[in-house]
Amino acid sequence: MLKFVLLGFLQYKPLTGYELESWIKSTTSHFWHAGLSQIYMTLKKLEEDALVISHIEPQEGRPDRRVYRMTEAGRADLSQWLVTPITEPVVKKDALLLKLFFASPDEKEFLLTQLRVQRSLHQQQLAYYRQSIPQEIQDMLAEKPELARNALLWDAARRCGEQYEGMYLRWLDETIQTIEAVL
Amino acid sequence: MLKFVLLGFLQYKPLTGYELESWIKSTTSHFWHAGLSQIYMTLKKLEEDALVISHIEPQEGRPDRRVYRMTEAGRADLSQWLVTPITEPVVKKDALLLKLFFASPDEKEFLLTQLRVQRSLHQQQLAYYRQSIPQEIQDMLAEKPELARNALLWDAARRCGEQYEGMYLRWLDETIQTIEAVL
DNA sequence: TCGCTCATGTAATGGGTTACATGATTCA
DNA sequence: TGAATCATGTAACCCATTACATGAGCGA
Numbered sequence: 418m419l420k421f422v423l424l425g426f427l428q429y430k431p432l433t434g435y436e437l438e439s440w441i442k443s444t445t446s447h448f449w450h451a452g453l454s455q456i457y458m459t460l461k462k463l464e465e466d467a468l469v470i471s472h473i474e475p476q477e478g479r480p481d482r483r484v485y486r487m488t489e490a491g492r493a494d495l496s497q498w499l500v501t502p503i504t505e506p507v508v509k510k511d512a513l514l515l516k517l518f519f520a521s522p523d524e525k526e527f528l529l530t531q532l533r534v535q536r537s538l539h540q541q542q543l544a545y546y547r548q549s550i551p552q553e554i555q556d557m558l559a560e561k562p563e564l565a566r567n568a569l570l571w572d573a574a575r576r577c578g579e580q581y582e583g584m585y586l587r588w589l590d591e592t593i594q595t596i597e598a599v600l
Numbered sequence: 601m602l603k604f605v606l607l608g609f610l611q612y613k614p615l616t617g618y619e620l621e622s623w624i625k626s627t628t629s630h631f632w633h634a635g636l637s638q639i640y641m642t643l644k645k646l647e648e649d650a651l652v653i654s655h656i657e658p659q660e661g662r663p664d665r666r667v668y669r670m671t672e673a674g675r676a677d678l679s680q681w682l683v684t685p686i687t688e689p690v691v692k693k694d695a696l697l698l699k700l701f702f703a704s705p706d707e708k709e710f711l712l713t714q715l716r717v718q719r720s721l722h723q724q725q726l727a728y729y730r731q732s733i734p735q736e737i738q739d740m741l742a743e744k745p746e747l748a749r750n751a752l753l754w755d756a757a758r759r760c761g762e763q764y765e766g767m768y769l770r771w772l773d774e775t776i777q778t779i780e781a782v783l
Numbered sequence: 784t785c786g787c788t789c790a791t792g793t794a795a796t797g798g799g800t801t802a803c804a805t806g807a808t809t810c811a
Numbered sequence: 812t813g814a815a816t817c818a819t820g821t822a823a824c825c826c827a828t829t830a831c832a833t834g835a836g837c838g839a
Contacts, residue, residue: 478807577771618791
């Protein structure tokens, strides 16, 4: 899947692995992230499959850059993927719910600590969706004003994260209360 | 992590790999799932680490059962994990948001199809949380009434899923409307 | 007779993380 | 002087999925 993230960014302009990582970090990381090593490996495989091609740009004083550009085959592969609907439910994995599920009621205090730690984590995440991401979208638009309609979609993705964090916080509060009162 | 799911179930009673799979399917699958082959492999590793031990129960007419029981070391490992708070945000991966993010506004109709397919998937999921899971919790309680306080925690986990699906559906409706009207 | 449930596993592959390895420039 | 940024990659490992392999009993 990372494959499509990389192709997704390369549809706008050629980029290096290093640059791709920083784009991912500042935009898609809340619904798809990757480390540098995985990015380099995936780009290599994409080039073997002829979906991208790279050339070296020599630099002085710092390492040479390997710049990747999408091929026609790559563009076709990306659009194919974009128009294919997802028909299976998303697989969720949440270690907190596991702990809740297997906790014994005697560990009430540990559980409450657990939930309160989560509360502050999700509050941080919510602030990130409300402050950092809109800022990043603005910055991007300032650079490429022709992407105004795309920005609408970026903001839809952002709102999904924002609403998720809001929901999770409400659920945590509700659950903390229940456990305090009833368990 | 599957390790702890298996230990979690084995804390109540000894089980076979096959039985563990059906427990997972009917209870934790919405926040942690696994296929049979992975379960067998993980049980093997757990036995190597002496967190569980197995013995063969011969059967007639059907294959012998390998029954796993948790050891003291296993119990210690599980409680250790249960009381350790999670301090990193959960990593989310959502291919739908990726497609939304990289879609070009020209593909408006494909996008709307995409979102409508998701809508029906999430509606099914919501029904599952509202109907099937409460039923499964009731069945479990009928069999083991002494777990009434545990059931409170199971229901908290269930509500998290229910609220997630509700939120996702509202977000989908909102996003479909925005795209229909503005894009 | 066809498919489901019971019941166990191995092997290959894929996707991703962590550790390792290198090294100049810039800024506090 | 030490940390961050720029810049690239390899190797080992871990977790998970898919395919393969076997086979009896039971109900429609």
